[in-house]
Amino acid sequence: MTDDLHTLTVSTARDLIRQKELSPLELTQACLRQIERMEPSLNAFITLAADPAVEQAKRAGATLVKTPPEELPPLFGIPFAAKDLYDTANLRTTGGAQFLADNVPSADAAVIARLRAAGMILLGKTNTHEIALGVTTVNPHYGATHNPWDLARIPGGSSGGSAAALAARMCPAALGTDTGGSIRIPSALCGTVGLKATYGRVSLRGVLPLSWNLDHAGPMTRSVRDAALMLQVMAGYDPQDPASVNAPLGDYLTDIEGGVRGWRVALAEGDFIRAADAEVLAAVREAARIFESLGANVETVETSWLHAAAQANGLMTQADAAAFHHERLTAHPEAFGEDVRRRLRQGAAFSSTDYSLARRTQTEMRRRLEHFFADYDLLLLPSAAVTAPPIEGPDAVAQAKLLTRFTAPFNLSGLPALSLPCGFDRRGLPIGLQIAAAPWQEAKILQAGHAYEAATAWHKRHPTPA
């Protein structure tokens, strides 16, 4: 095999393993070598699980030789990384927090268990903001993750470790969580693919809550097809997760090459969208033209009514986080870093009236978006208004607002949204295209994302080696 096994997508690696042209051990070791090479400059991981991964890969190799391909589980032998918010049995799970630095769960999060049952091999736990609260700031306990495209810049948050690891080819797949954009923003800033499915589609059991009402678990990958492969395993009703919804499972792969001919595609416009950087806007408009060239009927649509979402989403996130952590926040405020402690206290200071009105905005936004998607198959908009800002820039709060502005509406409403690469700015930093759709229309989003990706080559470009 070549020496760039770590650059393989899930899809390609899967085919090669099934054809017995690639062993799980070769693939796992290639990823671990790349982690060893890149981790000192990126700090993408909080905890590595190299030895158990190698052991599992060896066992997988033994299984592979004696098992016909059609009897292998769907993601057999593929390594992945998980944001350190997901419980992993016998492997510490910090949630990015000091107070969980020694936390070793006895059981896997539901999604981790599903992926392991599908044959995946866990490489380690990726860096995140403390308790996943934040987008731009540096984790005070585990340090900053660096963006592989420019080490002086953030990878975005809070699933920045997963996105950086993917962009740097440390792993072919990773898990993120998304409460205000935390899968899609780092995917945009790192030039990778991230999917937040409909609220309730993917189990949250065993994932440290940030907001019970806005959290989403989801896959992060380097191609849209890989996101579909992951979602197909991750999705499903979990009666033990009170947020899980017993809706029919989609088929995310069969029609993924079906294209978008005749689809009704809305391109978001208006003052709300024009807050985005000119280069970001130009890239998203160019993406819309590509959809048009693929046969979609693209229409520009005024969407400034989405503006109310980000504020309500931010308030609810801080308030729900303060509620979840209220005992520790009262008894041991010093357990939290300064930034998170301040945000939690802000959250606790909101009144029930603030919360109730935000919840009403949530109900109304969900209905308005459902009406909107009666007229359109898809909505195209930027994933983030800007490309990756510098680490600890002077305007962290302003940058955070620009980063969550376009993603938060789909947390508040619970609608599915994908981020995928759609170009680069003049500095060579990746730009993310966001594709949203009606509830449970993940298959449609993935089909559209795949059509766009196939028509472009953004996903094939690597970051400049650090």
Place this chain on the structure above:
Amino acid sequence: MTDDLHTLTVSTARDLIRQKELSPLELTQACLRQIERMEPSLNAFITLAADPAVEQAKRAGATLVKTPPEELPPLFGIPFAAKDLYDTANLRTTGGAQFLADNVPSADAAVIARLRAAGMILLGKTNTHEIALGVTTVNPHYGATHNPWDLARIPGGSSGGSAAALAARMCPAALGTDTGGSIRIPSALCGTVGLKATYGRVSLRGVLPLSWNLDHAGPMTRSVRDAALMLQVMAGYDPQDPASVNAPLGDYLTDIEGGVRGWRVALAEGDFIRAADAEVLAAVREAARIFESLGANVETVETSWLHAAAQANGLMTQADAAAFHHERLTAHPEAFGEDVRRRLRQGAAFSSTDYSLARRTQTEMRRRLEHFFADYDLLLLPSAAVTAPPIEGPDAVAQAKLLTRFTAPFNLSGLPALSLPCGFDRRGLPIGLQIAAAPWQEAKILQAGHAYEAATAWHKRHPTPA
């Protein structure tokens, strides 16, 4: 015709009108005469619409002679009353509040419009607690409604005017709203039938909100079949109501006589239930025995886990009400009566943490009840822990807790629940049986209620004339 037309059920009156043995005018006038007779002692109405009702009844009579029965709308010529929380075009709608004393809406609430389109005739607007907030207290602006079974006692709230009007045979059908039990409690205390369908089943558009997240609009009648006839017209998706859910409509009538043979019926037991008065408990247990005699498999089940619901439901109600009224509460606190002002201020004083934790209880209670109803078709429990307490008794708050204890779990969870008469205490006051089921199982609840009702005769007894 006889002189007791006002005692007819919706179902019987409907048949007689279709057979042209009864005219809408005769029926309407009989109800208006009974209102004239009883209203001085009951105070069930805030506003009457006698003249428009008579006019509409006359027009209906003209339509009736020239229309074949099968072309008549489903509730043609049947009078009804609406809680004064429902907007009625050109008829004042006070919400029980002084600050809305001169409020004359330009349009009907969605449900009023549906019932009018189905041929019903509005007699007037029934008394309620101020902004529907309260169960035991007296409306400071429109006075106490008296329970027809004992004028010194409350009819329950907040749909007490509707229940008293039904019990006193002032109308064959009425509308209530239910945020913590406000349809089911007065139905229990007045010996009538009240249904709270699944959250989102009946449109709330044009109904003054108490809690956006717990309010339910629903029918109140004197028989279970009548509740089914009303729900069949009232239910349905309303895209303009953000709380409405686009779930398939049930057929509430076809199988209503199907019985309960072989059904799995849980009878609630445990400390939680034993807070109920001994006579109430005995009546509900006897009802369970009747279900058994009808062929159901009855099992006693520990349900003390429902206990957390009432507190969360009460907190959320007060907080949501304070949020809805926050501008008036700040600028014009004197607009509210003392009791409601105090409750709204309590609501506003809850923190976002209080609210968020109550919301989490809501999510968990919904899931737990959904699991519960995977094992049982129905849950039987008292509607209220006590029979009608005295007006302005010394322990109004304690009584209110006893009244909402068993109803609130189905507001918090949004699951459907029916209250119907199941006997009398030693004072001759009615006792209510509550039947709950899984989401969207209104047809099942109505079928069970009808079977029980047909096997007993509680619904045929009238209150002692006042």
